[in-house]
Amino acid sequence: MSTCARLIPIVFGAVLSTAAARADEVPVFVIEFASGRIAPSVLEVPAGTRFKLELRNTGTDPVEFESIELRKEKVLGPGVTSFVVIRRLDPGEYRFFDDFHPDTPPARLVAREAGGQ
Amino acid sequence: MTGPLGQIALVVGRESVEALLVIGILDAWLGHRTDPASARTGRRFLWAGVAVGLAASALLAAAMLGFASLLEGDSEDLFQLVVTGLAAVLILQMVTWMHRQGGRLQSELTRGAERAVSQRNWWGLMLLAAIAVAREGSETVVFLYGILASASGTSLPAGIAAAAAGLAAAGALYWLLQFSSRRFPWRVFFRVTEILLLFLAASLLMTALDRAIGLDLVPTLSPPLWDTSWLLDDMTGPGGFVSAMTGYRAKPELVSVMVYALYWLAAAALLRSRPAALAGSAP
Numbered sequence: 001m002s003t004c005a006r007l008i009p010i011v012f013g014a015v016l017s018t019a020a021a022r023a024d025e026v027p028v029f030v031i032e033f034a035s036g037r038i039a040p041s042v043l044e045v046p047a048g049t050r051f052k053l054e055l056r057n058t059g060t061d062p063v064e065f066e067s068i069e070l071r072k073e074k075v076l077g078p079g080v081t082s083f084v085v086i087r088r089l090d091p092g093e094y095r096f097f098d099d100f101h102p103d104t105p106p107a108r109l110v111a112r113e114a115g116g117q
Numbered sequence: 118m119t120g121p122l123g124q125i126a127l128v129v130g131r132e133s134v135e136a137l138l139v140i141g142i143l144d145a146w147l148g149h150r151t152d153p154a155s156a157r158t159g160r161r162f163l164w165a166g167v168a169v170g171l172a173a174s175a176l177l178a179a180a181m182l183g184f185a186s187l188l189e190g191d192s193e194d195l196f197q198l199v200v201t202g203l204a205a206v207l208i209l210q211m212v213t214w215m216h217r218q219g220g221r222l223q224s225e226l227t228r229g230a231e232r233a234v235s236q237r238n239w240w241g242l243m244l245l246a247a248i249a250v251a252r253e254g255s256e257t258v259v260f261l262y263g264i265l266a267s268a269s270g271t272s273l274p275a276g277i278a279a280a281a282a283g284l285a286a287a288g289a290l291y292w293l294l295q296f297s298s299r300r301f302p303w304r305v306f307f308r309v310t311e312i313l314l315l316f317l318a319a320s321l322l323m324t325a326l327d328r329a330i331g332l333d334l335v336p337t338l339s340p341p342l343w344d345t346s347w348l349l350d351d352m353t354g355p356g357g358f359v360s361a362m363t364g365y366r367a368k369p370e371l372v373s374v375m376v377y378a379l380y381w382l383a384a385a386a387l388l389r390s391r392p393a394a395l396a397g398s399a400p
Contacts, residue, residue, distance in 0.1 A: 061266070068366065074193065077262070080182065084194075085194075100260055
């Protein structure tokens with residue numbers, strides 16, 4: 001226990017410094033949640049590069065963006081806009097859900113290799 | 118499959134199960150300690166942890182609702198990584214401690230020595246309770262706030278009733294734990310809950326690993342090795358619950374498989390060493 005307790009701040013600090021060093025110039029894709037609806041339901045994103053998913057909750061109740069396949073989980077209060085950063089997806093399909101509205105049909109990201117860039 | 122009310126009950130119930138499981142098991146375990154003074158101290162730390170967890174839930178919920186920019190992108194992933202990793206370590210520590218204490222109750226050790234060991238563990242117990250409550254509690258608070266703020270498509274009292282039903286269902290689990298700890302032989306109860314806790318820690322570890330991979334701290338080492346989502350999907354319905362309680366992944370990469378296997382080897386080694394040590398000291 002004590003070894004682990006001592007390790008945590010070290011790991012934390014190391015991660016924080018690498019995360020801060022990265023530039024912010026990455027493509028942004030928007031996903032909108034509105035009380036049990038997700039738009040767009042299919043979103044094409046580049047494979048193999050870093051990008052941001054901007055998540056907007058325009059509905060009147062909270063939503064939870066969740067995807068084990070994307071390794072992300074994020075709660076958004078009503079009216080809140082936030083983002084997650086995704087690094088290097090392999091080409092393929094990745095489903096995500098609104099976990100606070102279990103009946104919402106799942107939406108998905110489709111990661112494709114970029115042609116030019 | 119369910120109406121809006123069913124969804125409310127489902128979400129609230131699901132969010133509370135994990136915390137109630139951890140606290141219920143620890144509470145039952147404390148109740149079985151022969152030394153009543155220690156049990157009382159332990160309970161005080163446990164419930165203090167729950168109180169701290171509730172307060173932290175409210176703060177986190179406020180952050181999610183109002184100042185989303187405090188926790189977003191990488192910093193949020195990092196936060197989840199630290200919290201889930203810490204929770205996994207604390208559960209492992211608790212299980213090992215319980216294991217050791219379970220042996221001690223029979224081979225009577227001096228009370229003073231036990232207290233000395235306990236002092237530091239009480240804080241771990243409190244921290245674990247606080248994290249268990251805060252992790253799921255903050256989401257529940259946000260969700261409940263949403264129902265109170267705007268009952269979309271449902272009437273407010275019905276929404277609150279549904280949320281209460283969800284909580285009650287999770288509370289029933291708590292009661293069941295307390296009840297079965299009295300009803301069944303203590304050894305059986307202890308074995309079963311120990312395994313439950315170990316699976317829960319495995320799930321937390323897998324979440325921490327996912328965050329680490331998402332932050333590019335750990336390589337996946339391979340594309341997904343297999344896909345069992347046709348059998349049990351890890352993201353929806355029962356599969357989602359299994360995943361949350363055991364760390365199950367339908368499409369695991371090599372690193373996930375390795376970490377999961379190593380975890381169980383380590384856990385087995387940790388627990389097997391105890392009875393052997395006891396058997397050695399008994400005769």
